[in-house]
Amino acid sequence: MSGTSSQQGIDIRDALAILSERSGEEHSHSENGGPGCHHHAPKGTETMGQTINMNESEEKPASQMEESNDDNDNNDQDVQAQQEQLDKDRAKRRIEIEEQLQSMTLKELLHAVMDAQQSRVATYRDYEK
């Protein structure tokens, strides 16, 4: 088996061969003092997670940690985008409400305060009950 391990990562054909050999079959260790057993992860790397880099042109193999970080980053970006949209909607709503309120008399404004207070009371009622 040609070992083309280089700083750029293991050859994909070698990697696939290793995986197929490890697929639940009983194995025997090499007796000829060869490069070592291909059926276990190298010592010290048991806790390392690594995915096979299918793209030989990449300089570094992608790690599981990097992939899960990418997923988390995507989720964070989505949440941030949603929050930005909510902030924009809130600002737009504020402008619309302000324009409407500017046209109201003082009496109407005070009535609007009381209406908002009634809404608060109703919200508390539902919040508690």
Place this chain on the structure above:
Amino acid sequence: MLTLSTSLPIIIYCFFRGLDTLLETGNVTNYPYVCAAATSSFSVCSDTINIIKTVLTDSSRNRPDLQKLIGTLQTHEKEKLSLTAALHLDRIRESQHGGGDERILALLQEAVASLRAKIEACVEQINDALEEIRYAMVEEE
């Protein structure tokens, strides 16, 4: 007359009950959703009142007295909401106590009673501010 739209929170309330109902069922997993809906509704109310407070500072209105009154109302409402959220958490802890250390249960019950008393005090101050606003409304008629 300005009408606040509360259709979405109402829909959510119908689906996710308030705290009393959640405690009766013993399942408080929907409480975050109740909070989210309440927060949304409170936010709309508060935004509207804050904008009215800003409008009252216009040179055409020039009512710093009313602006101060509304500011006082908002301060007490903010405090009431904080106390209410704390009360809810202690009520949830109390309901989930499970009959362990009696001293802890007594502390929780004491905390609940204390928060209720503070909320009542807030409500009195809110009502005082609203009474002043009603007087101002009568004067404008």
